Amino acid sequence: xxxxxxxxxxxxxxxxxxxxxxxxxxxxxxxxxxxxxxxxxxxxxxxxxxxxxxxxxxxxxxxxxxxxxxxxxxxxxxxxxxxxxxxxxxxxxxxxxxxxxxxxxxxxxxxxxxxxxxxxx
Amino acid sequence: xxxxxxxxxxxxxxxxxxxxxxxxxxxxxxxxxxxxxxxxxxxxxxxxxxxxxxxxxxxxxxxxxxxxxxxxxxxxxxxxxxxxxxxxxxxxxxxxxxxxxxxxxxxxxxxxxxxxxxxxxxxxxxxxxxxxxxxxxxxxxxxxxxxxxxxxxxxxxxxxxxxxxxxxxxxxxxxxxxxxxxxxxxxxxxxxxxxxxxxxxxxxxxxxxxxxxxxxxxxxxxxxxxxxxxxxxxxxxxxxxxxxxxxxxxxxxxxxxxxxxxxxxxxxxxxxxxxxxxxxxxxxxxxxxxxxxxxxxxxxxxxxxxxxxxxxxxxxxxxxxxxxxxxxxxxxxxxxxxxxxxxxxxxxxxxxxxxxxxxxxxxxxxxxxxxxxxxxxxxxxxxxxxxxxxxxxxxxxxxxxxxxxxxxxxxxxxxxxxxxxxxxxxxxxxxxxxxxxxxxxxxxxxxxxxxxxxxxxxxxxxxxxxxxx
Numbered sequence: 001x002x003x004x005x006x007x008x009x010x011x012x013x014x015x016x017x018x019x020x021x022x023x024x025x026x027x028x029x030x031x032x033x034x035x036x037x038x039x040x041x042x043x044x045x046x047x048x049x050x051x052x053x054x055x056x057x058x059x060x061x062x063x064x065x066x067x068x069x070x071x072x073x074x075x076x077x078x079x080x081x082x083x084x085x086x087x088x089x090x091x092x093x094x095x096x097x098x099x100x101x102x103x104x105x106x107x108x109x110x111x112x113x114x115x116x117x118x119x120x121x
Numbered sequence: 122x123x124x125x126x127x128x129x130x131x132x133x134x135x136x137x138x139x140x141x142x143x144x145x146x147x148x149x150x151x152x153x154x155x156x157x158x159x160x161x162x163x164x165x166x167x168x169x170x171x172x173x174x175x176x177x178x179x180x181x182x183x184x185x186x187x188x189x190x191x192x193x194x195x196x197x198x199x200x201x202x203x204x205x206x207x208x209x210x211x212x213x214x215x216x217x218x219x220x221x222x223x224x225x226x227x228x229x230x231x232x233x234x235x236x237x238x239x240x241x242x243x244x245x246x247x248x249x250x251x252x253x254x255x256x257x258x259x260x261x262x263x264x265x266x267x268x269x270x271x272x273x274x275x276x277x278x279x280x281x282x283x284x285x286x287x288x289x290x291x292x293x294x295x296x297x298x299x300x301x302x303x304x305x306x307x308x309x310x311x312x313x314x315x316x317x318x319x320x321x322x323x324x325x326x327x328x329x330x331x332x333x334x335x336x337x338x339x340x341x342x343x344x345x346x347x348x349x350x351x352x353x354x355x356x357x358x359x360x361x362x363x364x365x366x367x368x369x370x371x372x373x374x375x376x377x378x379x380x381x382x383x384x385x386x387x388x389x390x391x392x393x394x395x396x397x398x399x400x401x402x403x404x405x406x407x408x409x410x411x412x413x414x415x416x417x418x419x420x421x422x423x424x425x426x427x428x429x430x431x432x433x434x435x436x437x438x439x440x441x442x443x444x445x446x447x448x449x450x451x452x453x454x455x456x457x458x459x460x461x462x463x464x465x466x467x468x469x470x471x472x473x474x475x476x477x478x479x480x481x482x483x484x485x486x487x488x489x490x491x492x493x494x495x496x497x498x499x500x501x502x503x504x505x506x507x508x509x510x511x512x513x514x515x516x517x518x519x520x521x522x523x524x525x526x527x528x529x530x531x532x533x534x535x536x537x538x539x540x541x542x543x544x545x546x547x548x549x550x551x552x553x554x555x556x557x558x559x560x561x562x563x564x565x566x567x568x569x570x571x572x573x574x575x576x577x578x579x580x581x582x583x584x585x586x587x588x589x590x
Contacts, residue, residue: 078240083284084284086212086263086284087212087260087261088260089237089255090235090237090255090256090257090260091257091260093235093236093237093255094235094257098238099237099238099239099240100237100238100239100240101239101240101241102239102240102241102242102284104242105240105241105242106242109240109242110240112240113240113241114240116238116240117238117239117240118238119238
């Protein structure tokens, strides 16, 4: 499964990429919202893992633009959210997100969590 | 032969007499310790200081966990009042433990829930969580829908999903005071080594309740509930305050308790194969902390926080007491390795032996005392003066203790403002010792018998979990 990881924190990028690759995903990484939209358009990934809080364009903004584009609106978006931001997540769901994963995550389980959120556990 | 019989019976009665004098004297000491504690507590926590705590950025967030099983009739109202609690940062996690009624439907309809597929670390193993729900209108509400696994399993699932460092575990039908979370968080702010805090549970029967809040405090009109009101005052205000002062509190009521999440996770959560999971978790917290050499404390917070409805039917009360008795025996047997061991401090040397003698075996001793005395009198084997002494030690001394507990309430919290209520409380305190106490003793003896006869009965008991009936 091809996965686009959108995350501004380099450490989390590295850990998540490793964990997801080991779990059988083909991972592309984008470091901000603009890169994410470009990569999504070019790559048409099967799923997008999107950090909630990023500078400039935050997760909800990216999600809104993805869902507004008919070419990309079908790609499931999963938010990555810090424990402390969970309360806002219902807003993300209302934007059409498939679900969310809470940070910090256990690298051993991240792949399973992605599949579980997609309902393909 | 007769002389021998008299000697044996006399010795027996003396032992029972000693037992009654000891248990009531311990309780009298509890009352004295509690009096000092409550006075200090009142002086320290003025409303102004409470408000200061609320404003402080150091106030820890709390995840309130309400396990729910077949609560469709009341869940909307209870949850509404929970979400209105007065506390700066908290969330409410309702765990629907495979209810067979429309609990989940009520929640979805009442709070506009959205299905929110979620991935999060679940450090404690539980029955699978089938769905996570969130609400657009109440962002601090999470509903977990899981496969039925009993109350402890539901609590564990809630702890897994909790995002704050403190978890407050309540019964779905507990009525909380507006300031419950503030008061319960105080011990953790006062001393960060606090692992857990219990709150006082009061009897709501006889009070007026509006929108999930107690608006007028009153004494129950039913005798059975009134007697329990006094019983609860004695157990909580005298018993638990004093046990907490000695850092040997063994029970935090399932109706309201607050724990450090990491401490509970470290011991793999609540045990789901037990009847008394609320006593078991506290005992295990003590054990683990002392095994690992931590400095810690587990405290009881005497301010009013939580109201619960007590049974007004003899049958339900009998079953409850039978279950409590079996729960106590079970926890003592799980943790028998702690009893009398100096390495477990006041818990091993005082609290657990106390529970073993006075809570676990107590009903047997009391019952044997009553029986032996009556039989001996009937057959003319015993002096009447013995019966008088036993009556004094058991019933009159007991009445004194019950009255002392009512007095503690009056000089500390005064939640019963009307004189007529106070007079009835006093009457219940007297009558608690004439008949009611003997009745509960009998039910507890039955519990002891059931415990030793039918160990297999636990499974079904836990699975039915926490239905009130």
